[in-house]
Amino acid sequence: MERENVLPGVDDRIVWDLWGSAIHLPAVLAADALGIFEALETQPAGEAELAARLGLDGHGLAGLLPLLACLGFLTKRLGRFGLSEAGCRYLRRGQPFYWGDALGVMRELPMVRALCQALGDKAGPGQYQAAKGWGEGRLDEEAATAVARVMQSQSLGASLGLAATGRFQGVSRLLDVGGGSGCFAVALARRDPALRCTVMDLPAMCRVAAGYLEAAGLASRIDTLPLDMFRESWPEGYDAMLLSNILHDWDEATNRELAARAFQALPRGGRVFVHEILVDDDGVGPLAAAALSVLLYLAVRGRQYAAKEIASLLAAAGFVDVGVNAAHGYYSLVVARKP
Numbered sequence: 001m002e003r004e005n006v007l008p009g010v011d012d013r014i015v016w017d018l019w020g021s022a023i024h025l026p027a028v029l030a031a032d033a034l035g036i037f038e039a040l041e042t043q044p045a046g047e048a049e050l051a052a053r054l055g056l057d058g059h060g061l062a063g064l065l066p067l068l069a070c071l072g073f074l075t076k077r078l079g080r081f082g083l084s085e086a087g088c089r090y091l092r093r094g095q096p097f098y099w100g101d102a103l104g105v106m107r108e109l110p111m112v113r114a115l116c117q118a119l120g121d122k123a124g125p126g127q128y129q130a131a132k133g134w135g136e137g138r139l140d141e142e143a144a145t146a147v148a149r150v151m152q153s154q155s156l157g158a159s160l161g162l163a164a165t166g167r168f169q170g171v172s173r174l175l176d177v178g179g180g181s182g183c184f185a186v187a188l189a190r191r192d193p194a195l196r197c198t199v200m201d202l203p204a205m206c207r208v209a210a211g212y213l214e215a216a217g218l219a220s221r222i223d224t225l226p227l228d229m230f231r232e233s234w235p236e237g238y239d240a241m242l243l244s245n246i247l248h249d250w251d252e253a254t255n256r257e258l259a260a261r262a263f264q265a266l267p268r269g270g271r272v273f274v275h276e277i278l279v280d281d282d283g284v285g286p287l288a289a290a291a292l293s294v295l296l297y298l299a300v301r302g303r304q305y306a307a308k309e310i311a312s313l314l315a316a317a318g319f320v321d322v323g324v325n326a327a328h329g330y331y332s333l334v335v336a337r338k339p
């Protein structure tokens with residue numbers, strides 16, 4: 001049996017690629033059904049312009065169009081998406097080499113329907129049942145157990161990789177915002193015997209996380225704080241905060257609120273660490289981030305962000321010295337300081 005505190009010799013990009021591949025074909029089929037290829041053939045557009053033209057959700061298109069570009073069917077030039085040569089040849093309806101009738105055999109896939117519905121129904125909730133109450137601060141024990149299992153499974157390797165970067169050196173008290181199963185707090189506390197952490201999350205998740213912390217033998221250095229991060233004040237007394245896979249669950253306006261709350265609770269000199277799989281600054285690749293963006297949009301109406309988007313969000317909240325470093329596999333760590 002492998003030990004859960006030893007970083008595997010191979011990182012997990014291969015599994016992220018597998019996970020992301022599930023949305024490739026549904027994304028193309030949804031774009032075909034919504035007339036996106038025809039619309040971009042006549043006039044390239046940015047996501048907001050295309051959303052207005054077709055009556056679709058611009059936030060959703062901000063995830064979908066980059067994926068279609070990564071797959072090679074769109075191009076992005078000067079901020080506008082247009083059809084690539086392959087898109088022109090194979091995805092325009094009524095054209096001799098149109099592949100839509102063959103690909104369309106898969107049109108009934110639930111993900112295609114869900115994506116078309118989400119893009120058309122701008123205000124509707126995401127598909128991931130366990131996350132439906134997050135915005136209102138609701139999460140029951142069963143859902144918390146399910147989310148914790150998902151997050152532990154996806155994040156354990158990333159947590160060890162993040163701790164191995166050594167970027168948390170000098171932190172003495174860390175608040176892990178939306179800490180889930182607590183694996184990041186565990187990995188960081190194991191790395192630094194002087195570090196004390198708090199996993200802050202909704203009450204049911206804190207009860208589940210407490211079990212993970214107990215099992216890791218770290219309950220004496222890592223506690224939990226049950227709190228709704230949108231409605232209650234964040235605690236003071238921490239010199240750093242970690243937001244891992246948090247911003248990707250929310251839209252830009254909500255993320256501005258989270259950054260402002262982090263800024264308010266940190267002392268001068270305190271640091272915020274944002275751990276995410278980032279989209280490149282051109283807003284298109286890498287393919288794994290683009291695919292994850294669309295999956296997150298379907299699940300919770302979130303998306304992956306580019307470093308420059310996170311940097312400007314942190315700067316708007318008042319943070320300075322924003323820097324970006326590679327972390328485990330596809331992950332990056334954005335760091336900023338409260339002046």
Ligand SMILES: C[S@@+](CC[C@H](N)C(=O)[O-])C[C@H]1O[C@@H](n2cnc3c(N)ncnc32)[C@H](O)[C@@H]1O
Nearest residue numbers: 134137151155178179180201202228229244245
């Ligand atoms: C995608 S998970 C990230 C978990 C962990 N940080 C990781 O990277 O593995 C999002 C977390 O945010 C928590 N969350 C969602 N809404 C919340 C709220 N209103 N207040 C506090 N935590 C919340 C969820 O319970 C969940 O643990």
